[in-house]
Amino acid sequence: MINTIIVEDNTYMQRHFANMISEDPRFYIVGVYRDAFEAESVCGSVNVDLVLMDVQTLHNHSGLAAGKRIKEKYRKTRVMIMTSLVDPDVLEKAKDGAADSLWYKDHGDADIMDVIERTLAGEHVFPDESPNVELNDMLTADLSKKQLAILRRFVQGYTYDEIAEELQLSRNGVRWNLDQIVEKGGFANKHELLAAVIENKLIVTTLKE
Numbered sequence: 001m002i003n004t005i006i007v008e009d010n011t012y013m014q015r016h017f018a019n020m021i022s023e024d025p026r027f028y029i030v031g032v033y034r035d036a037f038e039a040e041s042v043c044g045s046v047n048v049d050l051v052l053m054d055v056q057t058l059h060n061h062s063g064l065a066a067g068k069r070i071k072e073k074y075r076k077t078r079v080m081i082m083t084s085l086v087d088p089d090v091l092e093k094a095k096d097g098a099a100d101s102l103w104y105k106d107h108g109d110a111d112i113m114d115v116i117e118r119t120l121a122g123e124h125v126f127p128d129e130s131p132n133v134e135l136n137d138m139l140t141a142d143l144s145k146k147q148l149a150i151l152r153r154f155v156q157g158y159t160y161d162e163i164a165e166e167l168q169l170s171r172n173g174v175r176w177n178l179d180q181i182v183e184k185g186g187f188a189n190k191h192e193l194l195a196a197v198i199e200n201k202l203i204v205t206t207l208k209e
Contacts, residue, residue, distance in 0.1 A: 001028040002120065004050045005042060007066075008082075009034040009058045013105070017052060017082070020109050034058040036066035043070050048077050050120060053099070055083040055090055056207060064090065064098040065209035071097065080119050082112065085201045086140070088130040088148065101125040135196050137186035150177050155194060155203045 004027050008014045014032050021027045030046055033039040035058040039051065051070060053063040067079040081094045081102040094102040101119040103112055104127070115125045132141045143151070146167070153163045164171045178190060187193045197203050 002026050002049045003028055003030050003047055004052065005030050005039050005048050006032045007034075007036050007039045007051065007053045007057055007063060008032070009054060009056070013054075020113070021052075024113075036061045036063040040066040040070055043074055043077060048074070050116070051077060051079045052116075053079055053081050055081060055085050056204060060206045060208050062207035062209050064093045064207070067094075068098040071100070078119050080116060085204055086131045086133050087202060087204045089152070090204065091126065091130045095126055102127070104131060133200050133202065135185050135193075135200060135202070138181075138184045140200075140202060142184060143181065147177050147181055150174055151181060151193075151197065152203050152205075154178060154190075155197055156205045 004021055006014065006017050006021070006029065008017060014034075018029060018032055021029060030048060031039070031042060033042070036053060039053070042048070043051070051067065053067050055063045057063050063081060063083075067081060070077055071079055078101075079099045081090075081099040082105050083090060083102065084105045091102060101115050101124055103115045103125065105112075118125050130140075132139050149167055150163055150169075153166065158166070160171045160174045163169070163174045167174075182190055182193050185193060185196070187196070
């Protein structure tokens with residue numbers, strides 16, 4: 001049997017993934033948890049072969065942080081991140097040791113099961129890039145890496161001066177790039193831009209490690 005833990009704070013998605021896994025008699029569901037840190041502690045008490053891990057779990061506990069610790073402590077346990085967050089930083093952290101694989105929830109059960117199979121076989125499966133989503137009149141692919149870095153810190157509440165210092169830019173350069181994003185996206189102001197970024201899950205700033 002493939003002992004499996006599901007970590008998902010949305011009760012509907014919990015049932016969905018549990019039903020999906022239960023259809024295959026090879027899998028045994030050890031438990032379904034809303035909190036990544038709680039699931040992490042379970043891995044220390046029972047033999048777990050596979051953890052299907054959400055990123056943003058109960059209390060904003062980070063599935064990425066929990067996944068990395070699980071992988072470091074329990075070498076035989078495979079961690080697969082399943083997320084709806086399009087934040088490119090999520091994909092990069094998953095690739096950088098937080099997971100064996102990552103796939104997006106909206107890609108369908110057949111795709112997810114295929115990635116699970118490949119992950120259990122020892123593959124590391126990741127999309128080439130995070131999904132490209134609409135932000136009003138533009139796509140996220142229209143943002144340069146520098147603009148995304150500026151926007152990330154702006155969402156986190158950094159001042160122009162703090163952003164400029166951290167990214168080695170001028171204060172006017174920070175302002176100009178933000179104004180360009182607002183104009184390109186057809187937003188009335190930066191507040192509308194921030195609302196769209198948060199609503200579309202482009203940047204996640206609340207995860208606790």
